[in-house]
Amino acid sequence: MNAADAAAIGAAPEGRSRRRALIVGIIAAVALALGIAAAFLHRGGADAVRNGSAVLKLVLPDTNGQQQALAQWRGKVVVVNFWATWCAPCREEMPEFVATQARDGAKGVQFVGIAVDDPDKVRAFVKELKLNYPALIGGFGAIELSRTLGNDLAALPFTIVLDRQGRVAHTQLGPLRQAKLDALLGRLL
Amino acid sequence: MRWLVPLFSLLFATAHAEGISSLAPKLLPPEQAFRLSARAVDPNTIEARFDVADGYYLYRDRMHFSTEPVPAANAVLPPGKPKHDAFFGDVETYRGEVVVRVPLVKTAAGQKITLHADSQGCADVGVCYPPNPQQLTLVVPAAGDKPGAFVEPGGKGWFK
Numbered sequence: 374m375n376a377a378d379a380a381a382i383g384a385a386p387e388g389r390s391r392r393r394a395l396i397v398g399i400i401a402a403v404a405l406a407l408g409i410a411a412a413f414l415h416r417g418g419a420d421a422v423r424n425g426s427a428v429l430k431l432v433l434p435d436t437n438g439q440q441q442a443l444a445q446w447r448g449k450v451v452v453v454n455f456w457a458t459w460c461a462p463c464r465e466e467m468p469e470f471v472a473t474q475a476r477d478g479a480k481g482v483q484f485v486g487i488a489v490d491d492p493d494k495v496r497a498f499v500k501e502l503k504l505n506y507p508a509l510i511g512g513f514g515a516i517e518l519s520r521t522l523g524n525d526l527a528a529l530p531f532t533i534v535l536d537r538q539g540r541v542a543h544t545q546l547g548p549l550r551q552a553k554l555d556a557l558l559g560r561l562l
Numbered sequence: 563m564r565w566l567v568p569l570f571s572l573l574f575a576t577a578h579a580e581g582i583s584s585l586a587p588k589l590l591p592p593e594q595a596f597r598l599s600a601r602a603v604d605p606n607t608i609e610a611r612f613d614v615a616d617g618y619y620l621y622r623d624r625m626h627f628s629t630e631p632v633p634a635a636n637a638v639l640p641p642g643k644p645k646h647d648a649f650f651g652d653v654e655t656y657r658g659e660v661v662v663r664v665p666l667v668k669t670a671a672g673q674k675i676t677l678h679a680d681s682q683g684c685a686d687v688g689v690c691y692p693p694n695p696q697q698l699t700l701v702v703p704a705a706g707d708k709p710g711a712f713v714e715p716g717g718k719g720w721f722k
Binding site for chain 1: 589591592621624647648649650682684685687688689690691692693
């Protein structure tokens with residue numbers, strides 16, 4: 374190796390190390406960004422698990438007065454729909470839920486209706502609609518729970534979709550359209 | 563390092579989309595969607611009003627009024643707009659301004675009357691609010707006096 378070669382080698386590492394420093398910098402920045410994003414996601418994930426657990430801890434009477442624990446459907450994709458007979462938009466979307474329960478029930482979907490309503494009216498509507506999933510009677514405790522899930526105004530319909538791990542995958546105030554529901558179920562089933 | 567901005571934005575957008583924050587449409591709280599006020603017009607009459615915001619409506623048959631300590635006769639509800647409901651049949655709804663007369667019996671001038679007003683309504687975007695019991699206090703004017711001022715509910719509603 375002569376002096377010229379040495380100089381050439383000496384010059385090259387200088388350029389290479391600058392490039393290496395840049396690459397290290399990029400990797401560090403990406404890692405930082407991912408870390409921050411992961412922290413955000415993790416926090417959301419923890420809330421999702423906690424809130425999902427709160428939903429699955431509910432025990433409410435059905436239209437026959439039998440207490441039903443939502444935990445019995447753990448492991449399924451549980452679609453919890455808060456509704457009432459006095460809520461026309463709620464009643465309008467329920468036939469789609471009935472059809473979806475019939476179509477995807479065997480694949481592991483379980484719809485659960487929680488009515489913020491009088492049991493007699495719920496029974497009449499359940500019969501008229503031939504509801505093929507449980508209609509539970511939720512008091513204002515149930516609607517209060519929905520507030521903790523983002524339903525600040527305690528308005529209806531309000532629907533929570535839990536994944537098989539019991540995490541909140543989606544919350545919806547107002548009608549949950551079939552296309553949206555199908556996209557969610559396609560991802561979660 | 564300017565390239566970091568879109569990267570962060572993308573990551574944060576992903577975090578936001580995956581989050582479970584409320585996806586609620588911009589809805590008014592019920593006391594703003596359905597603004598209640600009332601006044602004592604004379605010793606025998608309370609006038610209650612609901613100012614219903616655009617895009618919202620109240621159900622006529624879910625509106626109820628009562629008074630304390632003296633009773634009220636049946637409130638005189640104006641006719642609403644007929645609406646066919648698949649489950650309840652023909653119902654009537656109110657939009658805009660609704661003026662209701664609540665006849666009082668056996669009042670005395672200067673007496674404080676508490677008006678209880680129950681209402682329930684929905685937004686056209688496809689959301690309904692739970693029944694909303696509200697109350698406000700009015701002072702009965704003497705016979706021949708001017709009607710009292712309009713009063714709105716205090717901070718005792720469910721949503722405050």
